[in-house]
Amino acid sequence: MGDFARMALASAVLLAFIQCxxxxxxxxxxxxAVADVVWGPGLAAVALLGLLTGxxxxxxxxxxxxxxxxxxxRLGFxxxxxxxxHDEDDPRYVRMADGRSTATMMLRVFGIxxxxxWIVSLPLQVAAVSADPHGITWPLTILGAVVTAGGLVFEAVADRQLEQYKQLDPRPRIMDRGLWGWSRHPNYFGDACVWIGVYVIACSTWPGPLTFASPVLMTGLLVWGSGARLTERAMDGRPGVDEYRSRTSxxxxxxxRTR
Incomplete structure (x- = not known):
């Protein structure tokens, strides 16, 4: 447990430095919106820390x-x-900053x-101080790696398809092509799969299963936090969006769904 405590502390210090x-x-x-740029690289830094010092x-x-x-x-880039x-800031942060002081926003954005x-990276921290799996637990590692890699590809393809849609002229009112015809937020779904897969990898040795807060928190944020819910709210009132919602997961x- 001492090794994990040191890794947890080192990860916290590293993330605090990155956010500062x-x-x-x-x-x-x-x-x-700079906060969004460092989200992915910050978690990658914890993975490297675990590999190099664990x-x-x-x-x-x-x-x-x-x-x-x-x-x-990939996500950071x-x-x-x-x-x-874009010259203007992300509208989500503009609304958040309305009526708040700079110090409050610093704490709310970068502190949180x-x-x-740190919570999302718990599987990485535990894996960094745990032995490699043995025998029957190796398939769990392989399964987690496949889910993580699949989520990464899924997210990248969805982001690329959205970029191509934004370059169309004229542009269709609703993006419902490719993966976006099967999910209204395929990029967020791929992101969730990445961290579910990381958790599965960590579960191949004890105490990996105890880090379930990581995929739960990440998926919760992507669905109900700063991800899909806010995007859905921004889509309200657009022509064709109600029909898109009625047929697309x-x-x-x-x-x-077909009528």
Whole structure:
């Protein structure tokens, strides 16, 4: 338990440093959305920390580091490109900042994100100080790796399809092509799969199963927190959106309903 305590503390310090740097960047850029850029890379940094400083099994730690770093780097670059393409800040943060002081926003955005990242990264922390699985538990690691890799690809394809849609001229009123015809939020679904897979990998040795707060929190945020729920609210009133909602699954991909 001492090894985990040290890893948990080291992860907390690392994430606090990353969020402080992000807060400084945010102030210089006058953009609260900088927080979204560092979300993925921050979790990837914890995976690397575990691989380089943890005393757990090398094989599983390497698999986790590769998968989470690939996910974090892609997501961070994707959000950074989106940030650069617009001069104004994300409307979510603009609404959040209304009537609040800068200090309050710093704590609300970057402080809460650091705590959230620490909880989400619990499977990585536990895996970093746990031995590699043996015998019958290896298939669990393989299953988790497949789910994580599949979620990464699913999210990347969904983001790419959305980018292509935004470049169309004229643009259809509703994006219901490709994966978006089976789920209204396929990118968020892929993101959830990544962290469900990471949790499954951690479950291959004890006390990995105890880190269930990670996928629960991540999925909750993606569905009811800052993900799908806010996007659905922004879609209210658009022409064709009610019909799209009536035939398309909200989160889990499913064949579209036919009348």
């Amino acid at each position: 740097a992000a807060a400084r960047w945010s102030r210089r850029a006058s953009r609260w 005393h757990g099994g090398i094989a599983r730690g390497f698999v986790l580091a590769v998968l989470v770093c690939a996910w974090g780097a 994707h959000v950074w490109r989106r940030l650069r393409a 994100q650091a705590v959230t990242q 909200m989160f889990v991909p499913w064949p579209p």
